[in-house]
Amino acid sequence: MRTLVIHNPKSGFGSDAIFQFERALAHPGDECVMRVLAGDFDATDACADAEEFDMVVVSGGDGTVSxxxxxxxxREVPACVFPSGTANLLCANIGNAPEPSALARACRIGKTAAIDLGELSWRDETGATRTRGFGLMSGTGFDAQLMQAALPNKAVMGQAAYFAAALANPRPSVERFTITVDGTTVEREGITCLVANNATIQGDIQIVPDCRMxxxxxxxxxxxxEDAAQLLKPLAFGLVDRTGKAIGRPHIESFAGSSITVSSSSPVPLEIDGEVIPGEVTSFSARAVSAAVRVVVDAMSPYGSADDGSSRFGESDVIAYPQA
Structure with a gap:
């Protein structure tokens, strides 16, 4: 088994869990290449030789992984998402058992599922068109402001930095958003507009129901x-109704489609998978990239199955997973 591990050492709190994973993954006769990313890495360059390996392990925060x-x-090479960031929401949405040894076992078994990605395009302040992929969600308005405000404290406070940023701005500005989804246009007022490939956040709470990858x-x-404190209400509802199907989500409205454009009444910041883009935007477009990449899944994942089947790469210990 030949594995390429692409790791961002700047993500999260600098955990050495990726090395525990590497030790559990590599068996006699295997080859495992560790590629450590620089701060200004180019994702395309980092993955240029991916087809030379049986599997690529992507390790970092949500922005790096996406x-x-x-x-x-x-591309045909399967990928394993390893959680090395602060929130690791993409890994949580895939739903694999997150322990290094469990992920190593899943890689050796080699079961995969095709998942979608999102693609976002916008014009920067020079007028040039920019395009980025995302795995989780991207947004304009209060969401991007929170990401920007939380950045200085993120390394020390972790996920708590986002809550501290929200408390520091209790009355965010309200924008008018013009939203076109698969040719149908609506106008809404709110503090943020997100485009999501999946919508499960911390605590296994789904912001909106039935949002799958x-x-x-x-x-x-x-x-x-228009009040950041009112965001506590949908979070409280989520604690008793995690899927959002029973009592819904107050103050939240959603639309689903494969092609989307969003414009705002004034320039607003834009974030992509937690990374704030320089400058502000007044519009962006997004599209779903269906079945974009094959990711490793195990029996815990909603994209896997209860039976792992035979091991593709051999020598994987048997682990009993709880039945759904």
Whole structure:
């Protein structure tokens, strides 16, 4: 088994879990290449030789992982998402058992599922068109402001930095968003407008129901409130109704489609998988890239199955997973 591990050492809190994973993964006769990313890495260059390996392991935060998966789109090599960031929401949405030894076992078994990615395009302040892929969600307005404000404290406070940033800006500005989804246009007012490939956040709470990474669609999510404190209400509802199907999500409206454009009444910041883009934008477009990449899944994943089957690469210990 030949494995390429692409690791961002600047992600998260600098955990050495990726090396525990490497030790559990490599068996006699295997080859495992560790590629450590520089701060100014180019995802396409990092994945240029991916087809020379049986598998690529992408390790870092959500932004790093999504950029690497986007660079692997449409290619035959499978990818394993390893959580080395702060929130690791993409890994959580895939739903594999997150322990290094469990992920190593899943790689050796080699079961994969095709997942969608999102592709976002916008014009920067010079007028040039920019395009980026995303795995989780991207947004304009309050969401991007939170990401920007949380950045200085993220390394020390982790996920708590986002809550601290929200408390520091209790009355965010309200924007009017013009949203076109598969040719149908609506106008809404709110503090943020998100485009999501999946919508499960911390605590296994789904912002909107039935948002999956294998349906060929993206979800547009508008937070229709003018008070940041009111965001506690949908979070509280999520604690008792994690799927959002029973009692819904107050102050949140969503639309689903494969092709989306969003414009705002004034320039607003833009974030992509937690990374704030320099400058501000007044519009962007997004599309779903269906079945873009094959990712490793195990029996815990909603994209896997209860039976792992035979091991593709051999010598994997048997682990009993709880039945759904």
């Amino acid at each position: 950029s690497l998966l986007y660079a692997l789109r449409g 294998d349906d060929g669609m993206l979800n547009v999510i508008v937070v229709e409130t």
